[in-house]
Amino acid sequence: MDEATDDQAVRVGQRITAEVVSVDLDGGPVELSMAATEHPELWAFLKSLSLGEILSGTVAAIExxxxxxxxxxxxxxxxFAGVGFITYPELSWSHFEAATDIVQVGERVSCEFLQFDTWNGEARLSLRATRPDPFQAFADSVAVGRLLDGVVTKLVPFGAFVRVADGIEGLVHLDELSRTxxxxxxxxxxxxxxxxxxVIELDRERRRLALSCRLGAARPPDSA
Known part of the structure; x- marks a missing residue:
């Protein structure tokens, strides 16, 4: 709900009924929700969900x-079109251009519950969490120093992104693109x-891969 909508919904001095949804113990504001009292069935459902729970449904809208x-x-x-909501980063482990590359309206999906969004009254979901992370499998088979063959996928001011396996891209920083x-x-x-x-750096937690052309030019690459 945007600010304009909020201004239309309540007035200064108006008495309201709301539910406390969060409290800042360090002296910050108490967050209230009028929607919690106006839509008790929705709030009761969302509060019953557990982190990591798998929820099934149908894609209702793509925005x-x-x-x-x-x-x-x-x-x-x-x-909204549905109680469940998937942000773009949670749709897939791999890079994609449009959400329709991953899902279609009317498609059945099963997602992992991440959190209860008290502001919008929705269940934040992850589709990618229900599928294997290709980066972790890649990291199991590749170590720092490994030479690979790759394809340049994108150029940015600070370097180039290179695809070295299906769904796996790494960054060659500008300083690592050439010996000069x-x-x-x-x-x-x-x-x-x-x-x-x-491969000069492999960060499993942040899913980051740093590459070097300077070292890669030393000898023929391994197949990837």
Whole structure:
């Protein structure tokens, strides 16, 4: 709900009935929800959910900010197309251009419950959490120093992204693109180029892969 809608809903001095949804123990504000009292069935359902619980439903709408899911066991939402909501990062482990590359309206999905969004009165979900993370499998088979063959997928001012396996991309920082200093990545590579790279950092927790062309040019790459 935006600020304009809030101003129309209540007035200064108006008496309201609301439920406490959070308390800042360090002296911050107490967060209240009028929706909690206006839609008790919705609030009771959301409060009954447990972290990590798997919820099934149907994709009800795809918006530029995420995907709404009508949950099988949940009530209807008073404002949105579904009680469940998936942000774009939680749709897939792999890079995609549009949400329709991953899901379609009317498609059945099973997602993991992440949190109760008390502001919007919705269940935040993750579709990718129900599927294997390809980065972890990749990290199991690759160590720092490993030489790989890759394809340049994107150029940015600070370097180039290179796909070294299905769904796995790493960054070659500008300093690692060449043995001699370069001003811009396009001075050395273009999107679509096949290059040899070496793994110089592998961060499982943050799912980050750092690569180097300077070391990768030392000898032929391994197949990926």
């Amino acid at each position: 530029r900010f995420g995907v709404f899911v009508a949950l099988d066991d949940g009530p209807e939402h008073p404002l 200093p370069v001003a811009a990545p396009e001075d050395v590579v273009r999107v679509g180029d096949r290059i040899s790279v070496a």
